[in-house]
Amino acid sequence: MKVSVDEAKCCGAGQCVLLAPEVFDQRDEDGIVVLLTPEPSPDQHSDVREAAAVCPASAITLHDGS
Amino acid sequence: MSPNEPAMRLPLPTDGPLEAPAEWQELRRKCPVATVELPSGDKAAYLTRYDDIKALLSDPRFARPTDRDEGAARIAPEGAGGPVANGDSSIAIATQGEEHLRWRRHVGKYLTAKRVTALRPGMVAIVESLVDDLVEQGQPGDLKATVGFPLPVYVICDLLGAPAEDRDRFSYWSDAFLNVSRYSTEEAQASYGEFARYMSELIAAKRAEPGDDLISNLIKDGTEGGEGLSDELLLSTGMGLLVAGHETTANMIGKMVSMLLADRTRWERLLDDPSLVRTAVDEVLRFDANFGFGVRRYLGEDVEVGGELLPGGTTVVCALSAANRDEQVFADAAEMDLTRAPNPHMTFGAGPHACLGQSLARTELQVVLEVLLRRLPTLRLAVPVEELQRVEGLLVGGLRTVPVRW
Ligand code: HEM
Ligand code: SF4
Numbered sequence: 001m002k003v004s005v006d007e008a009k010c011c012g013a014g015q016c017v018l019l020a021p022e023v024f025d026q027r028d029e030d031g032i033v034v035l036l037t038p039e040p041s042p043d044q045h046s047d048v049r050e051a052a053a054v055c056p057a058s059a060i061t062l063h064d065g066s
Numbered sequence: 067m068s069p070n071e072p073a074m075r076l077p078l079p080t081d082g083p084l085e086a087p088a089e090w091q092e093l094r095r096k097c098p099v100a101t102v103e104l105p106s107g108d109k110a111a112y113l114t115r116y117d118d119i120k121a122l123l124s125d126p127r128f129a130r131p132t133d134r135d136e137g138a139a140r141i142a143p144e145g146a147g148g149p150v151a152n153g154d155s156s157i158a159i160a161t162q163g164e165e166h167l168r169w170r171r172h173v174g175k176y177l178t179a180k181r182v183t184a185l186r187p188g189m190v191a192i193v194e195s196l197v198d199d200l201v202e203q204g205q206p207g208d209l210k211a212t213v214g215f216p217l218p219v220y221v222i223c224d225l226l227g228a229p230a231e232d233r234d235r236f237s238y239w240s241d242a243f244l245n246v247s248r249y250s251t252e253e254a255q256a257s258y259g260e261f262a263r264y265m266s267e268l269i270a271a272k273r274a275e276p277g278d279d280l281i282s283n284l285i286k287d288g289t290e291g292g293e294g295l296s297d298e299l300l301l302s303t304g305m306g307l308l309v310a311g312h313e314t315t316a317n318m319i320g321k322m323v324s325m326l327l328a329d330r331t332r333w334e335r336l337l338d339d340p341s342l343v344r345t346a347v348d349e350v351l352r353f354d355a356n357f358g359f360g361v362r363r364y365l366g367e368d369v370e371v372g373g374e375l376l377p378g379g380t381t382v383v384c385a386l387s388a389a390n391r392d393e394q395v396f397a398d399a400a401e402m403d404l405t406r407a408p409n410p411h412m413t414f415g416a417g418p419h420a421c422l423g424q425s426l427a428r429t430e431l432q433v434v435l436e437v438l439l440r441r442l443p444t445l446r447l448a449v450p451v452e453e454l455q456r457v458e459g460l461l462v463g464g465l466r467t468v469p470v471r472w
Contacts, residue, residue: 011418012170014179014425021179031174053408056420058124 001045002063003052005033009059016051016060023048024060033059073103074112076359076383083454083465084321084328086355086400090114090388098372102383108139110362110381111371114388116395116412118372122363123384124417129162131364131381138364139381167418172287172295173303174422176225176280182425185221189430192220193437201441201472206448209468213438214319217430218312225426226304227279228268235264240312243305244462258305265301311423317457317464318427319434322350324468325402326435328451335404337443340436346404347431352390352411353402356456356463360385361415386412442472 003023012031016024023044025034040048052060078087093100093114102112113119122128131138175181193213200212219237220230228236242249242257249257269281276282281304284295295303326332326346336342360383367378376382390411391399414421421427438445447454448469455466 011420012174012178012422013414013420014177014182017179018183018425018428026178026180027175029175030171031178032171050408054410056412056414056416056424057418 001040001048003035003038003040003048004061004063005035006057006059006061007032009057011057011059013056015054015056019051019054020044020047024051073101073109076102076104076112077463080355082452083456084325084355084451086387086391090385090391094388094392099374099376104139104141104359104383106140108381110139110383111376112383112385113371114385114392115372116389116392119384119386119389119412120416122369122371122382123361123412123415123419125369126418127367128363128365128369128382129166129419131362132161135364135366137379139362141359141362161419169295169299169303170418170422172284173280173307176283177422177426179425182429185224185426186429186433188224189217189221189433190437192217193433194441197437197441205471206469207471209323209470210316210320210465211467213434214323214468215316217319217434218315218427219308221426221430222307222311225280226268226307227272227277227281232264235260236308237312240308243309244313261305261308262301265304266297268304269297269300307423310421311426313462313464315423315427315430317462318351318354318431320465320468321354321356322347322431322435323438323445323470324447324451324454324465325350325353327445327447327470329402330446332402332404333439333445336435336439340439342404343432343435343439345407345409347428347435348409348411349402349404349406350431351413351428352396352406352409354413354463355387355391356465357387357413358463359383360387361419386415445470445472447471 010033012026014026014031016033017026023035023037023040025036026032027034037044049062052062074089078089080087098113098115098118100112102110104110113122196213196216200207200209203212216233216237219240220233223230223233223236239257239261242254272279272282273285276286281300284300284303288295326336336346363382363384365376365378365380365382369376390396390413393399395410414424448471454468457464457466
């Protein structure tokens with residue numbers, strides 16, 4: 001699984017960080033998402049999927065299968 | 067939607083205090099863009115489908131109506147509703163464009179998941195002491211007045227750096243800003259004046275002696291060469307956070323406990339497995355059918371929604387709770403499933419205006435639930451569910467009291 005984030009869409013709600021803190025963080029300057037782990041390990045996949053599904057800005061995209 | 071159709075009146079009637087209006091399902095199926103009449107008599111377009119609402123809220127061209135939007139539908143009749151219901155004239159927070167984005171990012175960095183997690187131990191201590199108060203006052207107690215109402219305002223005071231002894235004044239002001247039925251317009255206005263004076267003094271005090279609170283930090287951002295917020299904007303930020311974060315969360319605490327106790331097997335499930343608290347809180351947020359009106363958008367130009375063209379000048383009401391029960395998105399949407407995940411409900415809105423305080427609100431709800439499960443496992447409603455009464459507030463839906471025994 002590969003993850004990408006769209007900073008321009010992100011509204012800084014922090015849902016992704018609450019769900020998958022090893023994969024996502026928020027910048028100190030403005031609360032916008034930072035991708036820590038673009039290729040999360042299999043045990044992180046379900047949290048990452050949940051984060052992508054609930055992101056209120058639809059700012060997280062998953063590229064499966066790789 | 068056509069201009070000649072007889073309009074439904076909002077709020078829609080329900081069978082019980084926690085029930086969803088029967089119309090929602092019908093509307094989602096057959097009339098995803100309906101015409102409604104607001105208490106002011108003004109008309110608006112009423113959206114109930116998840117996808118339509120998500121698309122509209124995600125569209126950066128549209129924002130909440132302000133009094134600059136001529137012809138925008140008002141919720142309440144002229145005069146009623148105080149500074150908040152009548153457009154946002156006294157709130158200088160930009161609602162749109164670059165300026166809004168800048169404000170959001172300034173304030174948002176103090177409401178990130180990490181910052182909120184750091185506030186958690188303080189919240190636990192507050193809830194513990196509020197539960198002490200509840201127990202001390204004896205049975206039956208009102209969970210809304212004793213726990214739900216104070217917690218969010220205490221949390222906002224801590225966040226802003228207002229001293230603990232001023233918390234009750236904040237509670238009063240906040241209630242007067244929003245509680246249209248209990249306070250007159252004069253009282254709301256007078257409260258705004260007092261609040262503004264208080265905040266100016268607080269801002270001056272923070273300039274003289276900064277702490278690690280939101281106001282001090284926003285001031286510091288300005289003095290360290292960045293673009294800080296003006297005093298006026300600091301004042302409206304304080305007001306905005308109080309207005310956006312107090313009654314919403316207070317009511318949700320009351321509704322959460324009521325929903326979980328209404329069918330006590332839910333409560334027992336959580337007692338058996340407290341690790342479900344996180345998903346339970348989001349399911350309660352999804353399931354709440356008494357949210358108030360939903361969020362409004364003013365269309366500055368034509369836009370297509372659900373295959374229909376809505377002309378510029380239309381005011382749209384997005385029924386978030388109706389979207390949260392859309393069978394196209396949620397399996398068994400009418401059932402409460404405390405383990406539901408992922409749960410992309412829209413109770414906090416979506417897109418560029420999505421609730422900035424949602425990590426804070428979620429954490430407050432989780433902390434309340436955890437502490438109640440631990441301290442008062444025998445908690446139950448002291449009246450039959452049907453006897454719970456809805457508040458007739460115009461902006462934020464809730465229950466008047468939540469009588470409990472333990
Ligand atoms: C359960 C409690 C809460 C609910 C249900 C809730 C719901 C919402 C919703 C639906 C919106 C979007 C409005 C729109 O799109 O027009 C919103 C916006 C907002 N909320 Fe919340 N909220 C809650 C708690 C909080 C808290 C605790 C805070 C902060 C202390 C907060 C701060 C804000 C702010 C600042 C906005 C405006 C964002 C913007 O326009 O960019 N909210 N909230
Ligand atoms: S959940 Fe979405 S909007 Fe929120 S911080 Fe993460 S990427 Fe940004």
